[in-house]
Amino acid sequence: MSEKENPFEKELEQETSEKTTKSVNEENQNEILEININKEFEELKNQYIRLAADFDNYRKRQAQERESLLKYGAEDTLKKLLPVIDTFERAQKSILETDDCEQLKESFEIVKKQFFEALEKAGLQKIETNGAEFNPNIHEAVMQTPSSEHPEHSIITELQSGYKLGDRIIRPALVNVAVSE
Numbered sequence: 001m002s003e004k005e006n007p008f009e010k011e012l013e014q015e016t017s018e019k020t021t022k023s024v025n026e027e028n029q030n031e032i033l034e035i036n037i038n039k040e041f042e043e044l045k046n047q048y049i050r051l052a053a054d055f056d057n058y059r060k061r062q063a064q065e066r067e068s069l070l071k072y073g074a075e076d077t078l079k080k081l082l083p084v085i086d087t088f089e090r091a092q093k094s095i096l097e098t099d100d101c102e103q104l105k106e107s108f109e110i111v112k113k114q115f116f117e118a119l120e121k122a123g124l125q126k127i128e129t130n131g132a133e134f135n136p137n138i139h140e141a142v143m144q145t146p147s148s149e150h151p152e153h154s155i156i157t158e159l160q161s162g163y164k165l166g167d168r169i170i171r172p173a174l175v176n177v178a179v180s181e
Helices: 007-072 075-097 101-121
Strands: 124-126 139-146 155-160 163-165 168-171 173-179
Touching: 075 101, 101 124, 139 155
Parallel strands: 139 173
Antiparallel strands: 124 163, 155 173, 163 168
């Protein structure tokens, strides 16, 4: 062997070459990993931006619907009352043409009945008081009358009708309640 050829030198070169190759491979893998991470980040960022825009549009649409509901929410109820207005107008014309008091009473009762039917279709319900026991959730006692004829805490008379819409009390019934003597 010649002095120039050193077996250790070849081994050293080979190890250095392998380390360099490994180092380059690791760098390539790190670059690929970084590219993939950046791609995924961009995808998630775009997805977030679309989701934020969708939510903003949803919020605006809800606000418009709420505004429209407040503005035109009574439309359905008013449509149910229009036939009652028509009946009032017909009754007004017939009043001018008649002197019969009984016919006027009858016409009034028809209009009243039609009006309450329209309100019931809109969801209004009268609070019943006849023979009922006093309930502070739906009745308001404005008088108390000592009575032996009626059970205690029962309603003697209704002074003003009460109404509810669904489960909500719009106006409690004003009543006279029996108390023990």
